[in-house]
Structure formats: structure tokens, C-alpha cells
Amino acid sequence: MISEGDYVLLYLDERRSWIARAETGKQFHTHKGIIDLSELVGKSFGSSILTDLGQVLYAIRPTLAHHVARMHRPTQILYEKDVGLVLVRLGIGPGSKVIEAGTGSGAMTAALANTVRPNGHVYTYEIRQDMAAVAHKNLVRTDLLQYVTMKIKDARLGFDEEEMDAVFLDLAEPWEVIPSGRRSLSSGAYLASFSPTINQVEKTVQALNTNSFIDVRTLECFVRDIKVEMGRTRPRSVMIGHTGYLTFAAKILS
Amino acid sequence: MISEGDYVLLYLDERRSWIARAETGKQFHTHKGIIDLSELVGKSFGSSILTDLGQVLYAIRPTLAHHVARMHRPTQILYEKDVGLVLVRLGIGPGSKVIEAGTGSGAMTAALANTVRPNGHVYTYEIRQDMAAVAHKNLVRTDLLQYVTMKIKDARLGFDEEEMDAVFLDLAEPWEVIPSGRRSLSSGAYLASFSPTINQVEKTVQALNTNSFIDVRTLECFVRDIKVEMGRTRPRSVMIGHTGYLTFAAKILS
């Protein structure tokens, strides 16, 4: 049952869907007509709803992936394919304590927070005040702010936390933060770094090697959409060729 | 600090590592010599330890990914790349109630259980007694059994649960289980299916379309290793070209 204030994914087709909130007295405008958001309250998820132009939309329960995909993102994009790989390879789960730098739009912050709750915590560092404001707004929307401590601070100056279960870096110059990350990370635990260029990766790997990290591994992940129709199945013509490289490494005692 | 009974990843190099348990009075044999497992107790994770042949190994904290990668797997392999994408796209997190069929070796079961704890639950169905026994052993090892209910039962006959937050199918004939999955899934929530062949995917998508699912999307995920050395960086020559296709869909009210 959809309650007042619930977020709802309004699904039209594979290319068009929106997240709105079920709210009495509010409207939502699409190019296929206007939805009366009051009507959503009390319906089941999975129901259909009509716009004033007669277009059917379906009310789907938004997953974190939907929220993340719709976050306002002024920065480099981390796709869900990368998010999943980071969570699994860093071994993040409920109860984990994680440092993230930088916060960016908060997309990864939300994914981390969602995974560590209710007993874990995410400490996220961002040097730019304006970016932190964007992330704050995004985190409020996903109702995950209580699992996150946001800090407006230069990550190169060091993190305030210790004995973290994982560290995730999404910075232009991650190699400068490897020593800080190392100090805050539990020994035997993993750090990950996301970078769009191969030159950033080279410097990051070099810094990991000289800072007593082992099991240093760099991956790139591709996802291709398949257009499935009985008897006419083929991959989509266009795909995302690159988002960034992911580097993982484990801290050992030096 | 490593305690008696803790699992430890003994890391030699990128191709060779093992999971062992810190246990007083036990030994662990590798082709690089014998480790006295008593010695691990009381050390920090991240420490090094010597085999009787003088080989240095590092004691890393095993993540779930390490456990999963080492599970005895008589069945089709789901890689960590696929596991991450399933968790993120199904929107699974702490508290989620999830159905899985079939259990197989328990690798995905463990990943699901680790993500839904402590308040969520995984109901996993397996038709073969011998497979269920393998999975049980693997789940005991990862200490996640308390979050899992294992059922030896034919998934085509229906699931016992209702209002599930997600359904995950890893079956030879997933299309036969779409109606069962639909009945147990909350409306507006997502189902996922993993299949190695494109023909399985076609039948699954057809069943989803005729059973009132929308947002039906099939993906394949590739991961490539990059060999990073300053000034000599290149992708690895050999990569995994295929594990399986992942299909996702949301249930609507019919």
C-alpha cells in the first residue's frame, strides 16, 4: 500500500519513468499529461494510474538503484554496474564502517549507507561546499542521512576515523589520499578507487604498492543490454563503452 | 586482532590464496610449506606469517566475495560481477525478504543473506537433496545460516511465502517458475533471473510479458582485468567472455 509521502516510480516505458512522492493536493507534470499525486495514496504498488491525457503509468516501488540513477549529478558518473562490484569486492554489509572521499553527488554515499544500515556508518568527505549541498539534498530524499556523517574537508589532510572496514575513493587525484586512507583502514581490509583515466590508475597503483597494500587489482566493467523478442533477439546497437576503472587493494602491516 | 576460530585469507600472490581458520593445534598445508594455524591467533589482520619453508603469506580479512569465490560449486558459476548487479538492481538491503530458487551451491544465498541481515530473511528452494547439503555446509562456514530458510522443494509447485521484496531465479527452466514467483512477490517489486543461454532468456522474457511484469530488461556483464605497471599498462590477454544473462522485471497488478 502506498502511504502519504512514499516515493513512487511512475513507469511509462523503458526509456521514460519518473520518481514522484505520493502527496495529497500535489500534481506531477509529464509530457504525457498530469498526474494527481493524491490518487496514489492508498493504492497498491504495481497499480496503474491515468494522466489527464489518458496515458497509463505504473506505480513501481523505487529501489535504491532508481534513486541513484535519478540523482542530480554534476560529477563523473558511477554506474550501478560499478556500485555493485565495489560493494561485493569491498565486502561491505550491514554493520560496516566505511570512509568515502569525495562525496560528489552522494550517489555512492547512498548505496553505501543503504548497505551498512542499521548499525554501520558512512563517513564521507567532500572539499567543495556546493557539492556537499547537492549530496545532502539527495541523501535526505533517500532517507539515509542518519547513517551518514558528511564532512567538508580536504581528504589529503587525513580522515578523522580509525579502524574502518573499507575505504572508497572517487577523487581526481586518489594517489594523494592513499596514505590517509591507509591510516584509517583496519589492517587486512580493502580500499577501492574509481578513476576515469588509465593515468590516474597508474599513479594510484603505484601509491598502493609503496604504501604496503597487496592484492592490488584493477578492473573495468562493461554492461550490454540485450533486446529480447522471441525469434528476434539481439544485443542493443549502442552501449556504454566506459565509465571508469576500479582498483582494489588490501592493507597489510608494514 | 585474529581470534580463535576466525577465518583468515592467506594471501601469497594474485593467483594463489587460501581461506583457513585460526585454530590452536591445527596446521594448514600449501605447496609452499606448512602454516601453524595457532600462530594466527592474537596477530593482527594484515600481518605476515611464515610457512615452514620460509614463504611469507599475508593474513587478510576475508570478505564475503572471498568466501563465495571459494565455495564448492558443482553448478553454473555466478560471478561477483553478476552478484553485485543483482543486489543493486533488485534493491536488496538490510531488512529485505527474498526468495531464491535454486539454491545451488549457496553462493548467491550467502550474498543475499549477508545483505539482508539482521532483520531480513532469505527463503531458498532447491529440488536436489545433495545440492542442498553442499549449500548448507557453505552457509555454515560463512556464519549466515540464521538468516536463511532452506527448503528442499520443487519451485514449480509454488513458494510458501508472500509479499516478498525480491525474487531471484537461477534455474534451468526459470520460465516455469515465473507464475510462482509472481504470486510471492509484492506488487511493484522486482524479480531477477540468471541464465547461461539466450534461449532460456527468450522463454523467460516471454513468460514475464504474459504474467504482467513490466520494465523487463536483460543485461550481460563483462569484467576485464587491467595489468597496471607504471609505463607498461595493458589489459590482461585472457578474460571471462560469458557467465550468463541477467533478466530483471517489475510485477504490476494484472
Next chain:
Amino acid sequence: MISEGDYVLLYLDERRSWIARAETGKQFHTHKGIIDLSELVGKSFGSSILTDLGQVLYAIRPTLAHHVARMHRPTQILYEKDVGLVLVRLGIGPGSKVIEAGTGSGAMTAALANTVRPNGHVYTYEIRQDMAAVAHKNLVRTDLLQYVTMKIKDARLGFDEEEMDAVFLDLAEPWEVIPSGRRSLSSGAYLASFSPTINQVEKTVQALNTNSFIDVRTLECFVRDIKVEMGRTRPRSVMIGHTGYLTFAAKILS
């Protein structure tokens, strides 16, 4: 030296270039201004030329790849990556006699003709009169028509030639033409087929297996662009995810 009547690639940047003919008294219009095509005559290839708006363009010698990429193509696109693989795997070279069906826009016809000249020949079959007319125009432009015999005929009714060195099929239902292709192909030689969907491939492979072909192999080819800038190198964000599958097989005596 560019002569009267020579084709010239006018290169502006990586996204914008045009093929024009050096012709006295003719002009060429671009959105960056007008070129006087008389001016090209007598210049070296590699020279620059100015539009009336002062934009520099470079006069490059067009390769067959440039012509092919600019052909009017009402049909499914075969990319240069696929063309190269077909030529190499079919073992086509100067002197080869090759059957192609269907002609389509003539892009592959041109590539085949260019490779078999001066002593080889391409016999190309097209069922649609309008398509054949498009192809004819394209082949005149590349000056390769003398190496090609065009036939407007249903390939399922059989080919007129025998003892061909290679057969290339680019048809909606290639499996229906495998027996015709077999009859015209030298024994021990190779046939190739290009199809966008995996279902077409299944039927084609089945027909090859039942028509005494061996070494049946299906490939898909991906090409990714790398954006190379010293210190900022990364793959392009978007790539072509699929054009079609290529199937190859050798005819044996039955």
C-alpha cells in the same frame, strides 16, 4: 597530385569530413562555408584548403573504408570491423571469385571487388530492384563496377556460378540459401554469413551442419575507441555494442 575528377576526403575534425570530387567550376557546401572544387586540382593530397568562411579543411586520399562508410545505406550496417574479419577469414585476395547475396547498398560488394581485382570477380545477387540501383550508383562512384556482375534475382533459386572461392551471405533468411551457396562453392572453401539476431544464426548454423559444412564458427566483433591524450587517456564513453554476428564454415564433400 590531385587530378580533375579525383575523389578527395575533406577533413575538418574527427566527427566531420566529406567526400567530394575535384572538378573545375564546381562548388561544395559545408556548414563551415563553401569550397571551390577547382582549387583542389593540381594540389597535393595532404594539402589544406580554405572555405569562403576561412575554415581550414585537409584534402586526404579517401580509402575504400571512407567510401564504404559514406555509402547511402538503407539496410543493416556492416561495419569496417566486420568487413576486415570477413575478408581475412574467407581468405579473399586478388584473383578470388566470390558470390555475394544480397547486394544491399553495395558496401560489402565494393570491399570484395577492391580485394579481388584485377583478376578476380564478384557476383552479387539482389532481389530488390531499388536496392540494386542504389548499389550500382555506389559502385560507379568507387570505380569498381568492372569487377562486379550484378544480378537481380532471388538467391534461393540458386546461383549461376560454380567453383567459387568464397560465398558471402547478408540476407534476412540465410539458411534458405545455404544449399545454393554450397552448390556454387568449391569444396574445401569457406562461406560466411552476417546476421543481426541470434535466432538467424541458430537457423544458419543448423543449415550448415545438415549441408556438409565443417569448421562452423560464429563470432561477434566489438571495436572501442580510445581517447588518447597524454596523461588523460580513457576509452570513449559510448561504443557500438552490436552490428551482427558472423558465421563461417568450410564445405566438405558429402
Next chain:
Amino acid sequence: MISEGDYVLLYLDERRSWIARAETGKQFHTHKGIIDLSELVGKSFGSSILTDLGQVLYAIRPTLAHHVARMHRPTQILYEKDVGLVLVRLGIGPGSKVIEAGTGSGAMTAALANTVRPNGHVYTYEIRQDMAAVAHKNLVRTDLLQYVTMKIKDARLGFDEEEMDAVFLDLAEPWEVIPSGRRSLSSGAYLASFSPTINQVEKTVQALNTNSFIDVRTLECFVRDIKVEMGRTRPRSVMIGHTGYLTFAAKILS
């Protein structure tokens, strides 16, 4: 008809085939038994032949791709996927004059020679005497030596030819040879370079940019095998993840 001295591909299955010569009085040994090579003479290509152990092998006409794949290769491997792309993008065809450096095992030399014959020519440079000897043997075998001039010479000291239609570099330090390549290349024509590491590519692109080349483009090409069986079709589990990067550029007048 197979004549005395003809090369024949003896095909067992997708993983096992050999090239042998039809020669009276000679035998060929496989782990599936011995073939009497006299028996091949006078048979049709496409025929089967029995080993003394009763194993059926098929006599296929070897294409250049087969010869190239079986060349003794002490150096970095250029795959057929890369060969095809180079031929098409460089616009090489019958009559082309091409410089290659270095010769390596002669695999690309053979592909180039096969494409430019009968009126074109390949000038190939190799600094190592031992490599040149290997290449010579491989070229004799493919009967293409008459279209090739082999030079044992350091490519950095310059090429002896001028007004070449294309230049192909397969060197450890291609950037050092860009000026030589430029001098020998016709203006408006294309050069290509093959390199395994991204760092080589960066330096090569930089050298191209500072030596008046335009349309500089770097590509990587992947080929995946599909295992096609009616109703059970899937990509192969393992694929080649990387051979090298291909960089192309056109010379302009400076």
C-alpha cells in the same frame, strides 16, 4: 583437385587442425594416427582422409588466415581481427606499396603481401637477423616472397622508399619511427601502429600530433566466440581480452 606440393588444412575438430603439404612418399604424424600424404594428391579439396588409426580428417583449402595462425611466432601476436581492421582502414588493396616495420614473424607481412599482389609491393624492415630468418621461412611457405623486399635495418635510421600508400608499425617504440614513416608516406595517406600497452599508444599519438598527422584514432578490437546449438546458444566462457591497440593517422603537408 589437390596437386603435388599443395598445402592442405587437415581438419579434425574446432580445436585441432594442421597444415601439411601433399607430397608423394611423405607421412604426417598426428596424435590420432599417421596420414600418407601421397593419398592427398589427386583428391578434391573437401575430401576426407583416414589416418592409420581410422580417424577421419577433412582436407580443407588453407586460407591466408590459416597460414598466419600457424606461423612460428616468437613475438607479440597480431590476431586476424586486428589484421582485417588494419587492411581496411589503411585502404590497402591490389597495387598498394606498403612499408612495414618490424617484420617480426612475418604474419602481417604475409597478409599485406597477399593483399597488394600482383602489382603492389611490401617493404619490410627488421632489426634482428634471427627474426628476419623466421619471417623469411614463413613467407616462402605462403609463396608470397616475390611481393616482399626484406631489409635488416633499424627503422629509426629511415626507410629507403618514398611515396608509399601506407605504413604499418609493429615496434616496441613506434614513436621513434614516426618521422621516418612520415617521410616515406604519400601525403594524404594513412599510417597505422600496433602496440600492446596504453603508454606506447600515448607516446605514438603525441608523435603523430607533432609530426603533422591528422585524423588520429586509436581503437581496440574484441572478438567473442558464440557456441551455437539450436536451443542452447551462448557465448564461449573464455575470450581473448586484449592483443593490442591500433592507432591510425593521415599525413598532411606541414
